[in-house]
Amino acid sequence: MQRCLAALGLATALAAAPLAAHAQAPSTMEQIKQSGVMRIGVAPGDPYYFKDPATGQWTGLGVLIAEEVAKDLGVKVQTVETTWGNAVAGLQAGQMDVMFILDATEERKKAADFTDEPLFWYAQGVLVRDGLSVKTWDDLDQSGTRVGVGLGTAPDRDLTKRLQNATIERFGNNDEAVAALFARRVDAIGFYTPVLAVAYSRIKKGEIVIPSPVVALSTSAGMRKQEDQAFKEYLDGEFRKLYESGRVQELYAQYLKGKGVEASSTPSLIKEQWAQ
Structure with a gap:
């Protein structure tokens, strides 16, 4: 009887081990702070993400935004190549911490978390x-x-x-x-x-x-689902600041200038400026 109880106790402990390990896994915010690196998903799609064929370096509005967010957090940015179709799976698998300029579609929200604050429009x-x-x-x-x-x-x-x-x-x-x-x-x-x-x-x-009636959409950022909402709350605060200060439009203008385009000749990322 004692042997049976001991065996049962061992089996129960082994079964619970993966659950305990999962529960103790660091949150995204904890992982970023511990490593000093924020891993961002990047996929071909100019002006959001662009890989220079000569240098292999990624640039684009998404990278500029990531660098701004990482600077306030005191960490570095590391790019992780993915595709738009595989981005959510990559977040789920922990291959990257966040992907900026990822629209929160109803299908994507079933598998990943998204910020509440819009990054831009x-x-x-x-x-x-x-x-x-x-x-x-x-x-x-x-x-x-x-x-x-x-x-x-x-x-x-x-x-x-x-x-x-x-x-x-x-x-x-x-x-x-x-x-x-x-x-x-x-x-x-x-x-x-x-x-x-x-x-x-x-x-x-x-x-x-932009023909009227205007068809407006907002974009945000995706991350893996987790109980700890610290990273999501941090991004919400950063996005609010970037948008309300006009900084996101400044970063956009900075990137477009490198393409030889004056931002004033194109619609703003700040919706309230469209009618101006």
Whole structure:
């Protein structure tokens, strides 16, 4: 009997060991402070993340924001390459601590935590060819007007429903759509405004417009789910400060300047400035 009890006690202890180890695992905030490093996910998507083919170094608005957040925390930034589709899985697996400019979709929120405060706002916009006047979606939705979008993207889904008269041309990537606009094979291309700013930097033609009614979206940052909310609360505070002070727009302008684009020629990341 005693042997049975002892064996049962050992089995119970062994079964509980993984749970105890999991419960004692450091939170994201604890891990960052202990290591002195904040690991951020990066994926190709200019102007958010861009890998210099010559140096292999990652730049972009997401990296600049990460450096700002890390500086206030007193730690360094380490980039971890991922894809937009695998970002949440990477957060779950502990491969990275956070990914900035990751939209909190309902599907993603099932598997990861996101900040409550928006990091910045962007809008569904269009880069229109010179000579085409567009102020509303109805102005764009005209028979004979050709609008380029990325195949299968959120703008593709939105414009397919919104534009009933215009012809929608779908392209495999952003570069193909930009080339089509440059060659005047389309009259406009539809993407989110920061992507359009980079597109404009490549051709230096046309005008970026946010047609009314405005389709506004906010972005934030994703992290693994955990009981300790210290890191999430810290990011909420940082995002509030970055947004309200206008610092996030300054970082955006800094990055665009390196692309040869004046931020004043493109819509701001601060929604309250869109009507100004």
